[in-house]
Amino acid sequence: MKNVHRILFIAALFFTINAQAQDSTGLTGTPIKEVQYTSDNSPYLTQEWYRGLVRDKSGKPYDGVLINYDLVKDQIVYKNGSSSYVLGPEITEFNIPTGTALYTFKRGFPGAVGLTDKNFYQVLYDGNTKLLKHYKKSGTGATDESLYILKGDKLTPIQLKDRNSFLKVLSDEKNKMQYVIKEENLDFDGADDVAKLLAEYDAYKAGRGGN
DSSP, X not given: OHHHHHHHHHHHHHHHHHHTOBOTTSOBEEEEOOOOOOTTTOOBSOSSOEEXXXXXXXXXXXXXXXXXXXTTTTEEEEEETTEEEEEOTTXXXXXXXXXXXXXXXXXXXXXXXXXXXXSOEEEEEESSSEEEEEEEEOTTSOEEEEEEEEETTEEEEXXXXXXXXXXXXXXXXXXXXXXXXXXXXXXXXXXXXXXXXXXXXXXXXXXXXXX
């Protein structure tokens, strides 16, 4: 009986180690059961899966990995052969090139209301200041998208319809920003205009030596 228990223990230990073992991608993931979703109930960022890049906290890149982003669980999922895996907290960045867009996500930013440094954000502008987008989806419901500006160590939520929400963040150069808005005809119909404004802000601050 002792031998039987010993065999079962070894088998269980082997399964646990194997479940977290590196596969041919070089990544360590937790196996999950693959579910077939429709475009209506999918939790993923993109309907198709694309080969992208993930990077761990040491900066090591893993390229050519078939990945997607689960908006409901805020997790990176990748496929290797017929198996699917979830990547753990050691991954801090991933890129998904779709052919028409490049999605870059990072984590490790300061916390905001309801969010921590473990949450992923899409990086829309990656300068001295940063423009970030956070996705949240509950089950099969609609996807909520929230914009944030990171300036220094403070993450501030902004609204495109309320330009004061982001001009307040840039209040140290308010007059210059008002000039840029007028000259560039920025109407803030989309996040791209905020990204342009932040780029101008960063360039202006750099030109003045950050003062």
